[in-house]
Amino acid sequence: MEDLAEQLATSFSVTKSDNTTAASHPRLAQYKSKEDRSGLQEERRRSRLQNQKQKRLDFANYARRLAENDWEEEEPDDSEEMDTLEERKHKNYYANQLMLSEWLVDVPSDFEQEWLMVFCPTGKRNLVVASKGRTAAYTKSGYCIKRFHSNLPGGNRSSSRTISQYTILDCVYDEVSKTYYILDVMCWGGHPVYDCDTEFRFYWLQCKIQENTEVTKVSKLNPIKFEALPYYVCEKTNLQEVLANPMPFQTKLDGLLFYHKKTHYTLGSTPLVGWLKAWMVPEIINIPVPESIMASKPPGAKFRPPSQSMDTSSTVKIADTKREEQQDVAIMEKKEIS
Numbered sequence: 396m397e398d399l400a401e402q403l404a405t406s407f408s409v410t411k412s413d414n415t416t417a418a419s420h421p422r423l424a425q426y427k428s429k430e431d432r433s434g435l436q437e438e439r440r441r442s443r444l445q446n447q448k449q450k451r452l453d454f455a456n457y458a459r460r461l462a463e464n465d466w467e468e469e470e471p472d473d474s475e476e477m478d479t480l481e482e483r484k485h486k487n488y489y490a491n492q493l494m495l496s497e498w499l500v501d502v503p504s505d506f507e508q509e510w511l512m513v514f515c516p517t518g519k520r521n522l523v524v525a526s527k528g529r530t531a532a533y534t535k536s537g538y539c540i541k542r543f544h545s546n547l548p549g550g551n552r553s554s555s556r557t558i559s560q561y562t563i564l565d566c567v568y569d570e571v572s573k574t575y576y577i578l579d580v581m582c583w584g585g586h587p588v589y590d591c592d593t594e595f596r597f598y599w600l601q602c603k604i605q606e607n608t609e610v611t612k613v614s615k616l617n618p619i620k621f622e623a624l625p626y627y628v629c630e631k632t633n634l635q636e637v638l639a640n641p642m643p644f645q646t647k648l649d650g651l652l653f654y655h656k657k658t659h660y661t662l663g664s665t666p667l668v669g670w671l672k673a674w675m676v677p678e679i680i681n682i683p684v685p686e687s688i689m690a691s692k693p694p695g696a697k698f699r700p701p702s703q704s705m706d707t708s709s710t711v712k713i714a715d716t717k718r719e720e721q722q723d724v725a726i727m728e729k730k731e732i733s
Contacts, residue, residue, distance in 0.1 A: 413436070437504065495668070496652055496653075521568050524564075543619060566578060572644075648688075650670055675698075
């Protein structure tokens with residue numbers, strides 16, 4: 396049933412996001428990119444960092460509503476028409492609540508100074524909400540696929556003595572090990588950190604897990620364990636070293652996530668979080684990786700240089716334009732002769 400819900404949730408997703416990970420990497424030879432976007436990703440990063448400084452949202456109230464599923468007093472957006480009562484009744488407020496990555500197309504100029512890397516295990520991406528004595532897991536599209544008890548603040552009756560005890564996490568679930576690997580934290584114990592930068596969120600998460608080690612162990616009140624994924628600075632020598640070491644989890648590696656240190660937790664796709672398969676690292680970041688990682692490279696996968704990321708349709712358009720120019724010149728010459 397969980398697999399069916401996940402398939403339904405993903406099969407109807409439509410996105411026009413730049414460098415979306417739902418498609419192949421724009422520089423793969425077998426993938427036709429619509430245009431040469433080399434350099435544009437860097438511009439969008441700067442724009443996003445600037446825009447987030449101007450946003451002032453009530454994250455405390457937002458996190459409370461998400462935790463308690465209380466949207467009755469939600470104020471409508473002035474830019475949109477007010478939803479009818481029936482529409483709001485069936486609206487899925489748990490959809491699109493995760494921060495999603497883009498393909499890392501060009502390496503940021505401040506990559507070694509301002510970026511952090513996290514190994515991402517293979518599994519199902521879930522929004523985990525612990526509140527009112529229970530814990531629920533939702534797919535990216537907002538479908539609730541699991542309810543259980545946990546030792547997260549608010550996750551079981553003994554840990555939710557007050558209504559303010561709730562936790563919201565961004566996780567990857569591995570079915571084999573029955574483990575939620577925590578990628579990021581949005582709220583812990585009623586304290587939202589959406590508008591805190593990545594460096595603080597990651598550090599705070601590690602501290603909270605160390606203070607609440609019972610969440611990392613299987614028990615009657617915590618049947619599924621939680622583990623916070625470690626993070627690493629993106630100095631190339633450091634990345635080369637950690638890639639050569641064993642993974643921080645037993646499950647299979649899915650890929651690498653790169654977070655800008657200053658980005659807030661942003662809902663939806665953002666260029667401030669990059670994504671690469673591990674075998675892409677030598678080509679994109681220009682550092683070697685072990686042969687065991689390169690063995691996961693699909694047969695025939697080959698990258699184009701950024702300047703060649705233009706697709707065939709663009710080349711045809713240029714050829715048509717030149718042909719039209721040549722025809723115009725020929726017509727003008729014929730008129731002059733006559």
